[in-house]
Amino acid sequence: MAPDVSVIGLGRIGLPLALSFADRGLRVLGVDKDPERLAAVRDGQMPFYEPGAQDALARVRAADTIAVTDRVAHAAQADCIVITLGTPSFSHVEIDIRDIRSALDDLLPHLRPGHTIALRSTIAPGTTEFVAGYLAKHRGFVIGEDVFVAHAPERIAAGRFFEEIGTLPCIVGGVGEASGERVGALFDVFGAPIVQTTPVQAELAKIWTNILRYATFALPNLLMMDCEQHGANVFSVIDLINRDYPRGGIAMPGLTAGTCLRKDFAFSEERSAAPGMLLAVSRVNESVPLFLVEGLKRRMGSLNGRKVAVLGLAFKGNTDDERDSLAHKLIRLLERELADVTVHDPRVATPTPPLEETVAGADAVVVAANHSEFCTDATLRRIGALAGGDALIVDPWNCFGAAQVFAYVSEHSALANGRAFIA
Ligand SMILES: NC(=O)c1ccc[n+]([C@@H]2O[C@H](COP(=O)([O-])OP(=O)(O)OC[C@H]3O[C@@H](n4cnc5c(N)ncnc54)[C@H](O)[C@@H]3O)[C@@H](O)[C@H]2O)c1
CATH class of the missing domain: 3.40.50.720 (NAD(P)-binding Rossmann-like Domain)
Structure with missing residues (x-):
């Protein structure tokens, strides 16, 4: 029987998402090019730690609702295709969408009217429209009528996937209303509110969610350096700032990085109106x-x-x-x-x-x-x-x-x- 949904890229985001779909009873086909990753799923052994994932994997294997393959083309067996590939940045302020393009090229000959593609990866503004344009250019589809494309960014924090997938509002930016509706219907299975918007607003909302966190931590990190210069204690100053003060608070210092925060600001820097501001934030954390x-x-x-x-x-x-x-x-x-x-x-x-x-x-x-x-x-x-x-x-x-x-x-x-x- 054909799968209900394919998930391309069984990484830290894609695998928990595939398990979450399968756990809700959808038949899922997971796609990854890494044979070790596929073997781990087949063997029922989570390849990384995410609370709740190992149990979910055992359940969906017992229910037989997940299958895996290394062939992106097989993803086209499902009506809905979710892309959760990595989107690193090149070192010079530019998104690297090579994995997404490669998956699209593999899918192109197999796409048919009725297919829905959800971009779950974090992407630079304009990437969803690029993907829609790419499919229209190479296959002549009318996007939003024949084939449906939307960005539904992943905003969970690592370590909280299974807790947050059912509660965080799911932003959906469809290319055309019908695209938004189809991808909204797919993610509705998790029961969290679906918030419809435009593709570029969805892209900006995700990137700026991470920029907000990145900048939020740069402030106490810079304060920590200032305090050292002045012979002051950063934790005392933070306590003075935050204690019984009603208008927000400053976060705590730390080593702020990770695969998302370190790169996502670069996607906005590509076309920034204030080049340098976020680079300075990055320099503080770095x-x-x-x-x-x-x-x-x-x-x-x-x-x-x-x-x-x-x-x-x-x-x-x-x-x-x-x-x-x-x-x-x-x-x-x-x-x-x-x-x-x-x-x-x-x-x-x-x-x-x-x-x-x-x-x-x-x-x-x-x-x-x-x-x-x-x-x-x-x-x-x-x-x-x-x-x-x-x-x-x-x-x-x-x-x-x-x-x-x-x-x-x-x-x-x-x-x-x-x-x-x-x-
Ligand atoms: N990790 C997080 O906490 C987090 C949170 C929110 C959003 N995101 C975003 O989600 C996306 C995925 O992040 P991740 O951390 O899961 O990445 P990841 O590197 O863990 O996963 C990507 C997977 O795709 C596979 N892959 C690469 N090219 C492929 C191809 N051509 N065909 C099939 N499989 C291929 C890789 O083997 C890997 O398993 C990124 O855009 C990231 O910015 C991540």
Whole structure:
């Protein structure tokens, strides 16, 4: 029997989405060019961590509502085709839509009137109209009458897919009213409100959702650097700003990156009316690793031959996703100072030594990702026991709750007296 919906690109977004459709009883065909990814789905083993995904995979395999293939052309067996391919940026402020074009080229000979294509990937303004124009040009379809094309951007946060797919308003920008209606009907299966708009407004809404977050975190990151310059404590200043103040609040500092935030602003920069503004936001976030390394050097002198333990390789806490993580930049910068760098992250696929081995005898410990297992009294005590009270802890996330970006283990212990740690 033909599938109801095909999902092209079984990545961090596509696979949970395919499972969510299949879990609602739709027959799903998942398409990916990566044979390991396909084997993992066939074997019922999630290839990455997303809460709830492993159970969903077991359910949809038992219900036999999901099949997978490496052939994009097979996606045309379903009336609805959802594209969840990666859309990285070239390094010079331009979206890279090669994967999307390649999938479209594979689909072209197989498309027929009645097909619906939903672009779920994050795309630069104008990309949905480009896709519609591409299909019209090469197959002569009237988009919105013969074949339907809409952008339905994915706005979930990694780690919250199954929670948010049924609650976040689903933005749909159709090329023509009928396109919006068809893609809206497909995503209506999740029960969240469907918000119809134009393709370019859907594209802008998604990109600017991420720009808002990227800029939101750049402010406390810049404040953290300003505070260091003035000998002030960023956590105290943030508390002064936010305490009982009714008009918004400033976020907390951290290593702000990841595969979406780091690239999506570039899609707006392509044609920006204020070139440079968001590049400056990016530069602030991108310079946090250097700020932390310079802070270490100010306190410890040369890092040559000093042991620096880095906790966390993931791009944020409680994920196994290492893509575009600033931890890698931090490690490279530490290595350029000739520090002896050790790394521990129990969540990512990259194998790392145990915590004890990583922090034993360390002169400094940097919390690069605030995984919940790091942010405990027990972890701090183990660091204290193995690295000693003179070890410098660098904790921009305030993972240990001492409200100090740079503080020695002994200061942490003093601050910890009588205070509960974040569990
Ligand atoms: N990861 C997130 O949290 C998140 C959130 C919202 C939106 N997005 C957006 O969703 C899109 C997908 O992101 P992702 O993180 O899932 O990417 P990903 O790299 O994890 O997934 C892309 C998948 O497509 C496959 N692929 C690439 N080219 C292919 C081809 N020609 N044919 C078949 N398969 C192919 C890859 O093997 C990979 O499995 C991006 O545009 C991203 O910006 C991601």
